Amino acid sequence: MTVSESTTDALVRVRGLHFSHGPRVIYDGVDVDIARGKVTAIMGPSGTGKTTLLRIIGGQWRPNAGSVHFDGVDVHGLRRAPLYELRKRMGMLFQNGALLTDLTVFENIAFPMREHTQLPESMIRDLVLMKLEAVGLRGARDLYPSQLSGGMSRRVGLARAIALDPQLVMYDEPFAGQDPISMGVLMRLIRSLNDALGLTSIVVSHDVEEVLSISDQAYVIAGGKVLAHGTPEAIRNSGSPYVEQFLRGQPDGPVAFHYKAAPYAQDLMAGVRT
Amino acid sequence: MNGVWTVLSGMLQGLGRAQFFLVSILGAIPAALLRPRLLAQQVYAVGVMSLIIIVISGSFVGMVLALQGYRTLVDFGAAESLGVFVAIVIVRELGPVVTALLFAGRAGSALAAEIGLMRATDQLSGMEMMAVDPIKRVIAPRFLAGVIAMPLLAMIFALMAIGVAGGHAVGVDLLGVDDGAYWSQIHAKLHWDDIRDSLIKSVVFGAAVSWIAVYQGYHAAPTSEGVSRATTSTVVVSSLAILALDFILTAFMFR
Numbered sequence A: 001m002t003v004s005e006s007t008t009d010a011l012v013r014v015r016g017l018h019f020s021h022g023p024r025v026i027y028d029g030v031d032v033d034i035a036r037g038k039v040t041a042i043m044g045p046s047g048t049g050k051t052t053l054l055r056i057i058g059g060q061w062r063p064n065a066g067s068v069h070f071d072g073v074d075v076h077g078l079r080r081a082p083l084y085e086l087r088k089r090m091g092m093l094f095q096n097g098a099l100l101t102d103l104t105v106f107e108n109i110a111f112p113m114r115e116h117t118q119l120p121e122s123m124i125r126d127l128v129l130m131k132l133e134a135v136g137l138r139g140a141r142d143l144y145p146s147q148l149s150g151g152m153s154r155r156v157g158l159a160r161a162i163a164l165d166p167q168l169v170m171y172d173e174p175f176a177g178q179d180p181i182s183m184g185v186l187m188r189l190i191r192s193l194n195d196a197l198g199l200t201s202i203v204v205s206h207d208v209e210e211v212l213s214i215s216d217q218a219y220v221i222a223g224g225k226v227l228a229h230g231t232p233e234a235i236r237n238s239g240s241p242y243v244e245q246f247l248r249g250q251p252d253g254p255v256a257f258h259y260k261a262a263p264y265a266q267d268l269m270a271g272v273r274t
Numbered sequence B: 001m002n003g004v005w006t007v008l009s010g011m012l013q014g015l016g017r018a019q020f021f022l023v024s025i026l027g028a029i030p031a032a033l034l035r036p037r038l039l040a041q042q043v044y045a046v047g048v049m050s051l052i053i054i055v056i057s058g059s060f061v062g063m064v065l066a067l068q069g070y071r072t073l074v075d076f077g078a079a080e081s082l083g084v085f086v087a088i089v090i091v092r093e094l095g096p097v098v099t100a101l102l103f104a105g106r107a108g109s110a111l112a113a114e115i116g117l118m119r120a121t122d123q124l125s126g127m128e129m130m131a132v133d134p135i136k137r138v139i140a141p142r143f144l145a146g147v148i149a150m151p152l153l154a155m156i157f158a159l160m161a162i163g164v165a166g167g168h169a170v171g172v173d174l175l176g177v178d179d180g181a182y183w184s185q186i187h188a189k190l191h192w193d194d195i196r197d198s199l200i201k202s203v204v205f206g207a208a209v210s211w212i213a214v215y216q217g218y219h220a221a222p223t224s225e226g227v228s229r230a231t232t233s234t235v236v237v238s239s240l241a242i243l244a245l246d247f248i249l250t251a252f253m254f255r
Protein backbone atom coordinates (compact mmCIF):
# COMPACT_ATOMS: atom_id res chain seq x y z
CA MET A 1 0.00 0.00 0.00
CA THR A 2 1.39 3.39 -0.94
CA VAL A 3 1.14 6.57 1.04
CA SER A 4 -1.08 8.29 -1.51
CA GLU A 5 -3.48 5.40 -1.32
CA SER A 6 -3.73 5.69 2.42
CA THR A 7 -4.49 9.39 2.23
CA THR A 8 -7.07 9.23 -0.51
CA ASP A 9 -8.91 6.03 0.36
CA ALA A 10 -9.75 5.98 3.98
CA LEU A 11 -9.87 8.88 6.40
CA VAL A 12 -10.11 6.44 9.28
CA ARG A 13 -8.40 3.07 9.11
CA VAL A 14 -8.95 0.60 11.93
CA ARG A 15 -6.82 -2.53 11.90
CA GLY A 16 -6.95 -5.63 14.08
CA LEU A 17 -8.93 -3.91 16.82
CA HIS A 18 -9.18 -5.77 20.11
CA PHE A 19 -10.96 -4.17 23.03
CA SER A 20 -12.41 -5.43 26.30
CA HIS A 21 -14.25 -3.90 29.21
CA GLY A 22 -12.73 -5.94 32.00
CA PRO A 23 -13.48 -9.57 31.20
CA ARG A 24 -16.07 -8.68 28.57
CA VAL A 25 -14.63 -8.76 25.05
CA ILE A 26 -16.18 -6.06 22.89
CA TYR A 27 -13.92 -6.26 19.82
CA ASP A 28 -12.08 -9.33 18.75
CA GLY A 29 -10.07 -8.39 15.70
CA VAL A 30 -11.97 -5.86 13.62
CA ASP A 31 -10.91 -3.95 10.51
CA VAL A 32 -12.88 -0.88 9.50
CA ASP A 33 -12.22 1.66 6.75
CA ILE A 34 -14.11 4.92 6.75
CA ALA A 35 -13.88 6.23 3.21
CA ARG A 36 -13.00 9.87 2.77
CA GLY A 37 -15.88 12.07 1.72
CA LYS A 38 -18.43 9.29 2.15
CA VAL A 39 -21.20 8.49 4.59
CA THR A 40 -20.54 5.22 6.38
CA ALA A 41 -23.28 3.52 8.37
CA ILE A 42 -22.44 1.38 11.36
CA MET A 43 -25.16 -0.99 12.45
CA GLY A 44 -25.38 -3.75 14.97
CA PRO A 45 -27.34 -5.02 17.92
CA SER A 46 -27.62 -2.91 21.05
CA GLY A 47 -24.63 -3.34 23.36
CA THR A 48 -22.39 -4.60 20.59
CA GLY A 49 -19.90 -1.77 20.92
CA LYS A 50 -20.78 0.88 18.35
CA THR A 51 -20.43 3.75 20.78
CA THR A 52 -17.25 2.11 22.00
CA LEU A 53 -15.88 2.14 18.47
CA LEU A 54 -16.54 5.88 18.13
CA ARG A 55 -14.82 6.57 21.45
CA ILE A 56 -11.83 4.52 20.35
CA ILE A 57 -11.62 6.41 17.07
CA GLY A 58 -11.76 9.66 19.04
CA GLY A 59 -8.88 8.48 21.21
CA GLN A 60 -10.89 8.47 24.44
CA TRP A 61 -10.43 4.78 24.97
CA ARG A 62 -7.32 2.82 24.11
CA PRO A 63 -7.55 -0.53 22.30
CA ASN A 64 -5.93 -3.60 23.85
CA ALA A 65 -4.40 -4.37 20.49
CA GLY A 66 -4.63 -3.04 16.96
CA SER A 67 -4.42 0.46 15.59
CA VAL A 68 -6.55 3.39 14.51
CA HIS A 69 -5.20 5.80 11.91
CA PHE A 70 -6.88 9.11 11.25
CA ASP A 71 -5.67 10.74 8.06
CA GLY A 72 -2.51 8.64 8.28
CA VAL A 73 -1.84 9.52 11.94
CA ASP A 74 -1.83 6.82 14.60
CA VAL A 75 -4.45 8.16 17.03
CA HIS A 76 -3.29 6.16 20.03
CA GLY A 77 0.39 6.88 19.44
CA LEU A 78 -0.19 10.59 19.99
CA ARG A 79 0.64 12.46 23.14
CA ARG A 80 -2.01 14.56 24.78
CA ALA A 81 -1.45 17.88 23.00
CA PRO A 82 -1.37 16.54 19.43
CA LEU A 83 -4.34 14.29 20.22
CA TYR A 84 -6.32 17.38 21.22
CA GLU A 85 -5.22 19.08 18.01
CA LEU A 86 -6.44 16.07 16.06
CA ARG A 87 -9.81 16.14 17.81
CA LYS A 88 -10.43 19.64 16.54
CA ARG A 89 -10.84 17.94 13.18
CA MET A 90 -13.50 15.58 14.51
CA GLY A 91 -17.02 16.30 15.64
CA MET A 92 -19.07 13.89 17.67
CA LEU A 93 -22.74 13.72 18.43
CA PHE A 94 -23.12 11.79 21.66
CA GLN A 95 -25.95 9.35 22.05
CA ASN A 96 -27.58 11.51 24.74
CA GLY A 97 -26.44 14.86 23.38
CA ALA A 98 -23.93 15.46 26.21
CA LEU A 99 -24.84 19.14 26.29
CA LEU A 100 -23.33 21.36 28.96
CA THR A 101 -26.21 21.80 31.36
CA ASP A 102 -25.16 25.19 32.72
CA LEU A 103 -25.17 26.80 29.27
CA THR A 104 -28.07 27.72 26.99
CA VAL A 105 -28.56 26.03 23.63
CA PHE A 106 -26.92 29.03 21.97
CA GLU A 107 -23.91 28.97 24.29
CA ASN A 108 -23.54 25.22 23.89
CA ILE A 109 -23.02 25.60 20.17
CA ALA A 110 -20.87 28.67 20.60
CA PHE A 111 -18.74 26.78 23.13
CA PRO A 112 -16.28 25.10 20.72
CA MET A 113 -16.04 28.32 18.69
CA ARG A 114 -15.23 30.38 21.77
CA GLU A 115 -12.69 27.81 22.96
CA HIS A 116 -10.86 27.35 19.69
CA THR A 117 -11.29 30.47 17.60
CA GLN A 118 -10.86 34.20 17.98
CA LEU A 119 -13.97 34.99 15.95
CA PRO A 120 -15.75 38.24 16.78
CA GLU A 121 -19.01 37.94 18.70
CA SER A 122 -21.14 38.98 15.72
CA MET A 123 -19.72 36.21 13.57
CA ILE A 124 -20.16 33.61 16.30
CA ARG A 125 -23.78 34.69 16.56
CA ASP A 126 -24.32 34.27 12.83
CA LEU A 127 -22.62 30.89 12.73
CA VAL A 128 -24.57 29.58 15.72
CA LEU A 129 -27.87 30.74 14.25
CA MET A 130 -26.99 29.06 10.95
CA LYS A 131 -26.27 25.76 12.68
CA LEU A 132 -29.46 26.06 14.73
CA GLU A 133 -31.51 26.89 11.66
CA ALA A 134 -30.18 23.76 9.98
CA VAL A 135 -31.53 21.57 12.79
CA GLY A 136 -34.73 23.60 13.09
CA LEU A 137 -34.10 24.92 16.58
CA ARG A 138 -33.26 28.58 16.03
CA GLY A 139 -36.24 29.45 18.21
CA ALA A 140 -34.93 27.32 21.08
CA ARG A 141 -31.65 29.18 21.41
CA ASP A 142 -32.34 30.57 24.89
CA LEU A 143 -33.53 27.33 26.43
CA TYR A 144 -31.40 25.32 28.81
CA PRO A 145 -30.70 21.63 28.08
CA SER A 146 -33.04 20.60 30.91
CA GLN A 147 -35.87 22.30 29.01
CA LEU A 148 -35.34 20.23 25.85
CA SER A 149 -36.83 16.90 24.87
CA GLY A 150 -34.53 13.99 24.10
CA GLY A 151 -34.88 14.44 20.36
CA MET A 152 -34.26 18.19 20.62
CA SER A 153 -31.14 17.65 22.74
CA ARG A 154 -29.77 15.33 20.12
CA ARG A 155 -30.39 17.89 17.39
CA VAL A 156 -28.58 20.55 19.41
CA GLY A 157 -25.77 18.05 19.92
CA LEU A 158 -25.69 17.58 16.17
CA ALA A 159 -25.46 21.32 15.59
CA ARG A 160 -22.62 21.47 18.08
CA ALA A 161 -20.80 18.54 16.47
CA ILE A 162 -20.60 20.47 13.19
CA ALA A 163 -19.89 23.83 14.83
CA LEU A 164 -16.25 23.93 13.79
CA ASP A 165 -16.83 22.36 10.35
CA PRO A 166 -14.78 19.27 11.19
CA GLN A 167 -13.35 16.82 8.67
CA LEU A 168 -14.99 13.82 10.29
CA VAL A 169 -18.38 13.82 11.99
CA MET A 170 -19.43 10.86 14.10
CA TYR A 171 -23.15 10.67 14.73
CA ASP A 172 -24.15 8.29 17.51
CA GLU A 173 -27.82 7.48 16.93
CA PRO A 174 -28.89 10.82 15.49
CA PHE A 175 -32.36 9.51 14.66
CA ALA A 176 -33.28 8.08 18.04
CA GLY A 177 -36.31 9.82 19.47
CA GLN A 178 -37.06 11.84 16.33
CA ASP A 179 -40.51 12.09 14.82
CA PRO A 180 -40.80 11.14 11.11
CA ILE A 181 -40.53 14.76 9.96
CA SER A 182 -37.38 15.66 11.88
CA MET A 183 -35.96 12.28 11.00
CA GLY A 184 -36.34 13.04 7.31
CA VAL A 185 -34.83 16.48 7.81
CA LEU A 186 -31.88 15.07 9.74
CA MET A 187 -31.25 12.39 7.13
CA ARG A 188 -31.11 14.97 4.37
CA LEU A 189 -29.04 17.26 6.59
CA ILE A 190 -26.40 14.63 7.27
CA ARG A 191 -26.21 13.75 3.60
CA SER A 192 -26.09 17.33 2.37
CA LEU A 193 -23.57 18.47 5.00
CA ASN A 194 -21.39 15.61 3.93
CA ASP A 195 -21.60 16.52 0.25
CA ALA A 196 -21.63 20.32 0.49
CA LEU A 197 -18.79 20.65 2.98
CA GLY A 198 -16.83 17.64 1.79
CA LEU A 199 -17.01 15.98 5.20
CA THR A 200 -16.67 12.36 6.08
CA SER A 201 -19.48 10.97 8.16
CA ILE A 202 -19.99 7.95 10.38
CA VAL A 203 -23.60 7.29 11.29
CA VAL A 204 -24.45 4.79 13.98
CA SER A 205 -28.09 3.88 13.80
CA HIS A 206 -30.68 1.20 14.41
CA ASP A 207 -32.98 2.57 11.74
CA VAL A 208 -31.65 0.21 9.14
CA GLU A 209 -33.57 1.26 6.04
CA GLU A 210 -33.25 4.98 6.75
CA VAL A 211 -29.54 4.92 7.41
CA LEU A 212 -28.83 2.66 4.46
CA SER A 213 -30.72 5.04 2.21
CA ILE A 214 -28.29 7.88 2.93
CA SER A 215 -25.03 5.94 3.16
CA ASP A 216 -22.42 5.02 0.62
CA GLN A 217 -21.04 2.22 2.71
CA ALA A 218 -22.16 0.19 5.68
CA TYR A 219 -20.76 -2.09 8.35
CA VAL A 220 -22.77 -4.61 10.31
CA ILE A 221 -21.03 -5.44 13.58
CA ALA A 222 -22.02 -8.13 16.06
CA GLY A 223 -20.28 -10.32 18.59
CA GLY A 224 -17.02 -8.43 18.32
CA LYS A 225 -16.68 -9.06 14.59
CA VAL A 226 -17.60 -7.36 11.35
CA LEU A 227 -20.41 -9.48 9.90
CA ALA A 228 -20.73 -7.65 6.64
CA HIS A 229 -19.55 -4.54 4.92
CA GLY A 230 -19.92 -2.93 1.58
CA THR A 231 -22.43 -0.77 -0.29
CA PRO A 232 -26.01 -0.67 0.98
CA GLU A 233 -26.99 -2.86 -2.00
CA ALA A 234 -24.39 -5.44 -1.13
CA ILE A 235 -25.54 -5.45 2.49
CA ARG A 236 -29.16 -5.92 1.53
CA ASN A 237 -28.26 -8.81 -0.75
CA SER A 238 -25.50 -10.30 1.34
CA GLY A 239 -27.37 -13.56 1.80
CA SER A 240 -25.79 -14.00 5.21
CA PRO A 241 -28.36 -15.25 7.71
CA TYR A 242 -26.93 -12.93 10.40
CA VAL A 243 -27.34 -9.85 8.31
CA GLU A 244 -30.69 -11.02 7.05
CA GLN A 245 -31.95 -11.41 10.59
CA PHE A 246 -30.64 -8.01 11.59
CA LEU A 247 -32.11 -6.20 8.60
CA ARG A 248 -35.49 -7.82 9.03
CA GLY A 249 -35.48 -7.48 12.81
CA GLN A 250 -36.29 -11.09 13.57
CA PRO A 251 -35.86 -12.23 17.16
CA ASP A 252 -34.86 -15.77 16.22
CA GLY A 253 -31.78 -16.42 14.19
CA PRO A 254 -28.05 -16.68 14.50
CA VAL A 255 -27.70 -13.33 16.31
CA ALA A 256 -28.67 -13.63 19.94
CA PHE A 257 -31.17 -11.00 21.03
CA HIS A 258 -30.32 -11.79 24.66
CA TYR A 259 -27.28 -10.62 26.56
CA LYS A 260 -25.16 -13.71 27.26
CA ALA A 261 -26.83 -15.73 30.04
CA ALA A 262 -27.42 -19.19 31.46
CA PRO A 263 -30.29 -21.14 29.84
CA TYR A 264 -33.64 -19.59 30.76
CA ALA A 265 -35.19 -22.71 32.30
CA GLN A 266 -32.09 -23.36 34.37
CA ASP A 267 -32.09 -19.76 35.59
CA LEU A 268 -35.74 -19.92 36.64
CA MET A 269 -35.26 -23.26 38.37
CA ALA A 270 -32.26 -21.90 40.27
CA GLY A 271 -34.66 -19.77 42.28
CA VAL A 272 -36.56 -22.84 43.48
CA ARG A 273 -35.22 -23.93 46.86
CA THR A 274 -35.72 -27.55 47.84
CA MET B 1 -17.84 3.71 61.96
CA ASN B 2 -17.79 1.11 59.24
CA GLY B 3 -18.64 3.76 56.68
CA VAL B 4 -15.82 5.98 57.87
CA TRP B 5 -13.41 3.07 57.58
CA THR B 6 -14.56 2.24 54.05
CA VAL B 7 -14.17 5.84 53.03
CA LEU B 8 -10.76 6.03 54.69
CA SER B 9 -9.37 2.89 53.08
CA GLY B 10 -10.84 3.94 49.75
CA MET B 11 -9.12 7.27 50.24
CA LEU B 12 -5.79 5.57 50.92
CA GLN B 13 -6.13 3.50 47.76
CA GLY B 14 -7.03 6.57 45.80
CA LEU B 15 -4.23 8.66 47.29
CA GLY B 16 -1.78 7.90 44.52
CA ARG B 17 -4.38 8.67 41.89
CA ALA B 18 -5.36 11.80 43.79
CA GLN B 19 -1.76 13.03 43.87
CA PHE B 20 -1.39 12.44 40.18
CA PHE B 21 -4.65 14.32 39.67
CA LEU B 22 -3.38 17.22 41.78
CA VAL B 23 -0.25 17.42 39.66
CA SER B 24 -2.31 17.72 36.49
CA ILE B 25 -4.53 20.37 38.12
CA LEU B 26 -1.48 22.37 39.17
CA GLY B 27 -0.18 22.05 35.62
CA ALA B 28 -3.43 23.58 34.37
CA ILE B 29 -3.38 26.51 36.82
CA PRO B 30 -1.44 28.89 34.53
CA ALA B 31 -4.08 28.31 31.85
CA ALA B 32 -6.80 29.02 34.41
CA LEU B 33 -5.08 32.24 35.45
CA LEU B 34 -5.09 33.38 31.84
CA ARG B 35 -8.90 33.37 31.90
CA PRO B 36 -9.70 35.74 34.75
CA ARG B 37 -13.39 35.98 33.87
CA LEU B 38 -13.92 32.24 34.15
CA LEU B 39 -12.04 32.24 37.44
CA ALA B 40 -13.94 35.23 38.80
CA GLN B 41 -17.23 33.49 37.99
CA GLN B 42 -16.15 30.47 39.99
CA VAL B 43 -14.88 32.48 42.96
CA TYR B 44 -18.18 34.32 42.94
CA ALA B 45 -20.12 31.06 42.73
CA VAL B 46 -18.38 29.30 45.63
CA GLY B 47 -18.08 32.50 47.64
CA VAL B 48 -21.70 33.53 47.36
CA MET B 49 -22.83 29.96 47.95
CA SER B 50 -21.14 29.90 51.35
CA LEU B 51 -21.48 33.55 52.37
CA ILE B 52 -24.78 33.48 54.25
CA ILE B 53 -23.98 30.36 56.22
CA ILE B 54 -20.56 31.80 57.12
CA VAL B 55 -22.00 35.12 58.28
CA ILE B 56 -24.68 33.49 60.41
CA SER B 57 -22.32 30.93 61.92
CA GLY B 58 -19.73 33.60 62.63
CA SER B 59 -22.30 35.64 64.55
CA PHE B 60 -23.43 32.71 66.66
CA VAL B 61 -19.92 31.54 67.42
CA GLY B 62 -19.07 35.11 68.44
CA MET B 63 -22.04 35.29 70.80
CA VAL B 64 -21.26 31.95 72.40
CA LEU B 65 -17.63 32.91 72.90
CA ALA B 66 -18.66 36.19 74.49
CA LEU B 67 -20.90 34.40 76.97
CA GLN B 68 -18.48 31.61 77.77
CA GLY B 69 -15.46 33.85 77.84
CA TYR B 70 -17.11 36.43 80.09
CA ARG B 71 -18.26 33.80 82.61
CA THR B 72 -14.74 32.46 82.90
CA LEU B 73 -12.83 35.72 82.83
CA VAL B 74 -15.03 37.66 85.22
CA ASP B 75 -14.13 35.28 88.05
CA PHE B 76 -10.54 36.40 87.66
CA GLY B 77 -11.55 40.01 87.41
CA ALA B 78 -10.26 40.02 83.87
CA ALA B 79 -13.47 40.74 81.98
CA GLU B 80 -11.78 43.46 79.96
CA SER B 81 -9.53 40.76 78.41
CA LEU B 82 -12.60 39.31 76.71
CA GLY B 83 -11.60 40.97 73.45
CA VAL B 84 -8.23 39.27 73.30
CA PHE B 85 -9.70 35.95 74.30
CA VAL B 86 -12.30 36.06 71.54
CA ALA B 87 -9.93 37.43 68.93
CA ILE B 88 -7.20 34.90 69.55
CA VAL B 89 -9.51 31.91 69.66
CA ILE B 90 -11.23 33.03 66.49
CA VAL B 91 -8.20 34.09 64.50
CA ARG B 92 -5.94 31.21 65.43
CA GLU B 93 -8.41 28.34 65.48
CA LEU B 94 -12.12 28.66 65.05
CA GLY B 95 -12.06 31.05 62.12
CA PRO B 96 -10.17 28.85 59.68
CA VAL B 97 -11.44 25.52 61.05
CA VAL B 98 -15.15 26.28 61.33
CA THR B 99 -15.14 28.16 58.02
CA ALA B 100 -13.44 25.24 56.32
CA LEU B 101 -15.91 22.73 57.78
CA LEU B 102 -18.84 24.85 56.62
CA PHE B 103 -17.16 25.40 53.27
CA ALA B 104 -16.74 21.64 52.82
CA GLY B 105 -20.38 21.04 53.65
CA ARG B 106 -21.72 23.79 51.44
CA ALA B 107 -19.36 24.45 48.53
CA GLY B 108 -17.31 21.22 48.55
CA SER B 109 -20.29 18.93 48.33
CA ALA B 110 -21.92 21.06 45.64
CA LEU B 111 -18.70 21.05 43.64
CA ALA B 112 -18.37 17.27 43.84
CA ALA B 113 -22.00 16.81 42.81
CA GLU B 114 -21.69 19.23 39.90
CA ILE B 115 -18.59 17.57 38.50
CA GLY B 116 -19.88 14.07 39.18
CA LEU B 117 -23.04 14.85 37.29
CA MET B 118 -21.02 16.24 34.41
CA ARG B 119 -19.18 12.92 34.33
CA ALA B 120 -22.39 10.88 34.51
CA THR B 121 -24.02 12.80 31.64
CA ASP B 122 -20.98 12.57 29.32
CA GLN B 123 -20.38 16.32 29.52
CA LEU B 124 -16.72 15.73 30.39
CA SER B 125 -16.31 13.22 27.54
CA GLY B 126 -18.09 15.67 25.29
CA MET B 127 -15.57 18.36 26.13
CA GLU B 128 -12.67 16.00 25.53
CA MET B 129 -14.07 15.21 22.10
CA MET B 130 -14.39 18.93 21.41
CA ALA B 131 -10.67 19.12 22.15
CA VAL B 132 -11.35 21.06 25.34
CA ASP B 133 -9.42 19.70 28.29
CA PRO B 134 -11.88 19.41 31.19
CA ILE B 135 -9.02 19.69 33.67
CA LYS B 136 -8.20 23.12 32.26
CA ARG B 137 -11.73 24.27 31.57
CA VAL B 138 -13.68 22.82 34.50
CA ILE B 139 -11.43 21.48 37.22
CA ALA B 140 -8.54 23.94 37.57
CA PRO B 141 -10.71 27.11 37.77
CA ARG B 142 -12.94 25.51 40.40
CA PHE B 143 -9.97 24.31 42.42
CA LEU B 144 -8.32 27.70 42.28
CA ALA B 145 -11.58 29.43 43.16
CA GLY B 146 -11.79 27.35 46.33
CA VAL B 147 -8.24 28.25 47.29
CA ILE B 148 -9.01 31.95 46.80
CA ALA B 149 -12.46 31.98 48.37
CA MET B 150 -11.58 30.15 51.60
CA PRO B 151 -9.31 32.85 53.13
CA LEU B 152 -11.83 35.53 52.16
CA LEU B 153 -14.62 33.59 53.82
CA ALA B 154 -12.50 32.87 56.90
CA MET B 155 -11.79 36.57 57.18
CA ILE B 156 -15.48 37.39 56.97
CA PHE B 157 -16.20 34.75 59.57
CA ALA B 158 -13.58 36.18 61.93
CA LEU B 159 -14.78 39.76 61.52
CA MET B 160 -18.38 38.71 62.12
CA ALA B 161 -17.49 36.67 65.19
CA ILE B 162 -15.24 39.27 66.79
CA GLY B 163 -17.61 42.10 65.91
CA VAL B 164 -20.72 40.37 67.15
CA ALA B 165 -19.00 39.11 70.28
CA GLY B 166 -17.90 42.66 70.97
CA GLY B 167 -21.31 44.11 70.28
CA HIS B 168 -22.92 41.50 72.45
CA ALA B 169 -20.52 41.82 75.35
CA VAL B 170 -20.58 45.59 75.28
CA GLY B 171 -24.20 46.12 74.41
CA VAL B 172 -25.90 43.61 76.68
CA ASP B 173 -26.33 45.13 80.16
CA LEU B 174 -25.65 41.85 81.81
CA LEU B 175 -22.07 41.67 80.64
CA GLY B 176 -21.22 45.34 80.45
CA VAL B 177 -17.67 45.05 79.19
CA ASP B 178 -16.01 48.40 78.52
CA ASP B 179 -16.10 49.27 74.83
CA GLY B 180 -12.66 50.84 74.75
CA ALA B 181 -11.05 47.99 76.64
CA TYR B 182 -12.49 45.37 74.30
CA TRP B 183 -11.00 46.86 71.17
CA SER B 184 -7.76 48.26 72.58
CA GLN B 185 -6.89 44.89 74.09
CA ILE B 186 -7.42 43.23 70.73
CA HIS B 187 -5.30 45.89 69.14
CA ALA B 188 -2.51 45.44 71.66
CA LYS B 189 -2.41 41.66 71.95
CA LEU B 190 -3.35 40.30 68.56
CA HIS B 191 -0.20 40.04 66.45
CA TRP B 192 0.31 40.07 62.75
CA ASP B 193 1.80 36.60 63.13
CA ASP B 194 -1.58 35.35 64.26
CA ILE B 195 -3.29 36.81 61.25
CA ARG B 196 -0.64 35.45 58.91
CA ASP B 197 -0.89 31.97 60.40
CA SER B 198 -4.66 32.15 60.19
CA LEU B 199 -4.43 32.99 56.49
CA ILE B 200 -1.99 30.16 55.88
CA LYS B 201 -4.38 27.78 57.56
CA SER B 202 -7.34 28.90 55.51
CA VAL B 203 -5.43 28.67 52.25
CA VAL B 204 -4.28 25.14 53.11
CA PHE B 205 -7.80 24.11 54.12
CA GLY B 206 -9.24 25.69 50.98
CA ALA B 207 -6.79 23.76 48.82
CA ALA B 208 -7.51 20.51 50.67
CA VAL B 209 -11.29 20.80 50.44
CA SER B 210 -11.23 21.85 46.78
CA TRP B 211 -8.80 19.11 45.87
CA ILE B 212 -10.92 16.46 47.61
CA ALA B 213 -14.14 17.78 46.06
CA VAL B 214 -12.92 17.94 42.46
CA TYR B 215 -11.20 14.58 42.82
CA GLN B 216 -14.32 12.90 44.19
CA GLY B 217 -16.50 14.46 41.51
CA TYR B 218 -14.17 13.73 38.63
CA HIS B 219 -13.73 10.09 39.62
CA ALA B 220 -17.33 9.47 40.61
CA ALA B 221 -19.00 6.39 39.16
CA PRO B 222 -21.24 7.66 36.32
CA THR B 223 -24.49 6.86 38.13
CA SER B 224 -26.76 8.69 40.54
CA GLU B 225 -25.42 6.51 43.34
CA GLY B 226 -21.86 7.36 42.34
CA VAL B 227 -22.62 11.07 42.49
CA SER B 228 -24.26 10.81 45.88
CA ARG B 229 -21.33 8.82 47.18
CA ALA B 230 -18.92 11.44 45.85
CA THR B 231 -20.73 14.22 47.75
CA THR B 232 -20.80 12.26 50.99
CA SER B 233 -17.14 11.29 50.78
CA THR B 234 -16.23 14.88 50.02
CA VAL B 235 -17.76 16.07 53.27
CA VAL B 236 -16.44 13.19 55.38
CA VAL B 237 -12.92 13.13 53.98
CA SER B 238 -12.64 16.94 53.92
CA SER B 239 -13.73 17.26 57.54
CA LEU B 240 -11.20 14.69 58.69
CA ALA B 241 -8.50 16.28 56.56
CA ILE B 242 -9.25 19.74 57.96
CA LEU B 243 -8.98 18.59 61.55
CA ALA B 244 -5.81 16.58 60.91
CA LEU B 245 -4.18 19.41 58.96
CA ASP B 246 -5.16 21.86 61.68
CA PHE B 247 -3.33 19.78 64.24
CA ILE B 248 -0.22 19.55 62.06
CA LEU B 249 -0.19 23.24 61.19
CA THR B 250 -0.84 24.31 64.77
CA ALA B 251 2.02 22.11 65.98
CA PHE B 252 4.37 23.86 63.57
CA MET B 253 3.09 27.38 64.15
CA PHE B 254 3.11 27.45 67.95
CA ARG B 255 6.20 25.51 68.82
Ligand SMILES: Nc1ncnc2c1ncn2[C@@H]1O[C@H](COP(=O)(O)OP(=O)(O)OP(=O)(O)O)[C@@H](O)[C@H]1O
Pocket (backbone or CB within 6 Å): A021, A022, A026, A044, A045, A046, A047, A048, A049, A050, A051, A052, A053, A095
Ligand atom coordinates in the same frame (compact mmCIF):
# COMPACT_ATOMS: atom_id res chain seq x y z
N1 LIG C 1 -17.67 2.04 30.99
C1 LIG C 1 -17.97 0.75 30.75
N2 LIG C 1 -17.53 -0.21 31.58
C2 LIG C 1 -17.81 -1.50 31.35
N3 LIG C 1 -18.53 -1.94 30.31
C3 LIG C 1 -19.00 -1.04 29.46
C4 LIG C 1 -18.76 0.36 29.63
N4 LIG C 1 -19.34 1.02 28.62
C5 LIG C 1 -19.93 0.10 27.86
N5 LIG C 1 -19.73 -1.15 28.35
C6 LIG C 1 -20.18 -2.41 27.77
O1 LIG C 1 -19.69 -2.42 26.45
C7 LIG C 1 -20.65 -2.94 25.57
C8 LIG C 1 -20.73 -2.06 24.35
O2 LIG C 1 -21.24 -0.81 24.74
P1 LIG C 1 -21.61 0.30 23.67
O3 LIG C 1 -22.11 1.48 24.42
O4 LIG C 1 -20.43 0.51 22.79
O5 LIG C 1 -22.77 -0.42 22.86
P2 LIG C 1 -23.59 0.13 21.62
O6 LIG C 1 -23.30 -0.77 20.49
O7 LIG C 1 -23.33 1.57 21.42
O8 LIG C 1 -25.08 -0.13 22.08
P3 LIG C 1 -26.39 0.78 21.83
O9 LIG C 1 -26.83 0.51 20.47
O10 LIG C 1 -27.36 0.24 22.85
O11 LIG C 1 -26.00 2.19 22.09
C9 LIG C 1 -21.94 -3.04 26.34
O12 LIG C 1 -22.27 -4.40 26.42
C10 LIG C 1 -21.68 -2.50 27.69
O13 LIG C 1 -22.16 -3.41 28.65
Ligand SMILES: [Mg+2]
Pocket (backbone or CB within 6 Å): A050, A051, A052, A095, A172
Ligand atom coordinates in the same frame (compact mmCIF):
# COMPACT_ATOMS: atom_id res chain seq x y z
MG1 LIG D 1 -24.34 3.25 21.73
